[in-house]
Amino acid sequence: MPVPPGFDVDARLAALVDQLQETGALTDPQWREAFLKVPRHRFVPDPVWADDGVRGDGWMVPVGQDDPYWWENVYADFALPTQVDDGIPEGEDERGRYTTSSASQPSRVAAMLEALQVEDGMRVLEIGTATGCNAALLSARLGAENVTSIEIDPALAEQGRAALHAAGWDPCLVVGDGTAGVPECAPYDRVLATVAAKRVPYAWVEQTRPGGLVVTPWGNDYAATGLLRLDVGENGSAWGRIVGDAPFMWLRSQRSAKGPWSDHVDFEAPVRASRTTVEPALVAEAGGGAEFVVGAMVPGLARALFHAEDGSGEYTLWLYDTAGLWASVDYVPGAEKYAVEQAGPRDLWEETEAAYRWWQGRGRPGQGEFGVTLDRDGLRVWLGAAEETVAVLTEHR
Ligand SMILES: C[S@@+](CC[C@H](N)C(=O)[O-])C[C@H]1O[C@@H](n2cnc3c(N)ncnc32)[C@H](O)[C@@H]1O
Structure with a gap:
């Protein structure tokens, strides 16, 4: 599909790059230069998927290059779903339920590339090739000969390869499970995951040379995903901190269970009843350091909060995992204690409350x-x- 009449790609790309710079996502002149060499429309496939605005039911519909929406959004700071339901849309008329690949949001791409702290000549492994856009940016900055990228989905890998080749970049592209890295091309100076990990694969550290960096979105079903940057040491270990936000889809083998919370709660299970003095929303909506601590200390935890619609101010917090554990806490305004029910072999609310109290006891660290x-x-x-x-x-x- 040719560029539509009157759509000035160079001007739109320059405007997007200026916007990334103005908002502070892009600060490094060398990355700016790389972005200007990678026109996004050459990588974003036809179609993308967008929320079904007509039915507004949470499903997505395909939007092709013949629709001005496609062009406008390709040159805007948005992530664009490029595959749904692993390539076989679950709904009628190609409507999709779950995003399974996307062209990442340009400002996040810029922030992640800058967090990678590359220098000329460095060798980088990217996990999650998808459209090939990020591999093109890495190639523009470091030379395609220094870039390896792996994609688990063969159809997406082929799409990315074709787009990269057509745009003149030929990095080393591998089809496979990136949780094992790409040992045959190791060691790397940098490993960058453009997909989120709940369990960061040690292979990524093992395949990075001492002094190198691993940058990956990292999180769990309870806490927001952060951008984790790890320094790889001489002794086979790596250490680091969260350096930003990074809401990304999960590695394919680490996806969350599908379906709403109620699918994971056995309402018939025998429950243990108790009471707590801790207001449940204070825990569940504390965000920041509290959320991080609870997510780390209570592995597998997920939550849902439901407010009564009768104006009473009452709500219920549900905590659950996908292995049959659940807890509910009923909040009633003015009450001194709140009713707790817990089911399964562990006490999820007790564990969550203990983690929250631990965080409070340490002075509420961020x-x-x-x-x-x-x-x-x-x-x-x-x-x-x-x-x-x-x-x-x-x-x-
Ligand atoms: C957000 S997209 C990456 C965007 C991409 N870097 C770009 O420039 O368009 C995440 C990609 O990771 C891929 N992926 C998921 N699990 C993977 C795995 N274990 N190994 C390699 N790729 C994986 C998905 O199929 C998806 O295409």
Whole structure:
């Protein structure tokens, strides 16, 4: 599809890059130069998916290049879903339910590339090729010969390869599961995941040379995903901190269970009833450091909060995981204690409340005060320079 008459690609690309600079996402002149060499429309496929504004039911509809929406959004600071439901849309008329690949939001791409702190000649492994746009940016900045990128979905990998080739970039492209890295081309100076990890694969550290960096979105079903930057040391371990926000889709093997919270709650299970003095929303909506601590200390936790619609101010907090654990806490305004019900082999509310109290007891530290060490034994979350261990997540092995 040719560029529509009157649509000035160079001007639109320059305007987008200026916008990234003005908003502070893009500060490095060398990355600015790279962005100006990568016209986004050459990578975003036809169609993209967009919310079905007509039915407004949470499904997405395909929008092709013949629609001005496609062009306007390709040169705007938006992420664009480029695949739904792993390539087979679940709804009628190609309507899709879940985004399974996307062209990432340009400002996030810029922030992540800058967080990578590359220098000329460095070798980079990207996890999640998708459209190839980010691999093109890395190629424009470092030379395609220094870029390796892996994509798990063969159809997407082919799409990305074709777009990269047509635009004149030929980095090393691999089809496969990026959680194992790409050992045959290691070591790398930098590993950049453009897909989020709940368990950061140790292979990424192992394949980075000492002194190198691993940058990846990292989170869980409870806490917001942050951009984790790890310094790789001489001894096979890496340590670092969250350096920004990074809402990304999960690695394919680490996806969250589909469906609403009620699908994961066995309402017939025997419950243990108790009471708490802790206002549940104070815990569930504390955000920042509290959310980070609860998410780290209570692995697998997810939540849903429901407000009564009768104006009473009552609400229920549901905590659950996908292995049959759940807890509910009913808030009633003015009450001194709130009713708790817990089911399954562990007490999810007790664990959540304990994690919250631990955070309070440490003076309510912000997310930036926590650090992470990843080595062969797993991932350890710690607080401050004193390295007081908050949680040890050995499933990261
Ligand atoms: C947000 S998109 C990446 C955007 C991409 N870098 C770009 O420039 O368009 C995430 C991609 O990661 C891919 N992915 C998910 N799990 C993966 C895995 N284990 N290994 C490699 N790629 C994976 C998805 O198929 C998806 O295409």
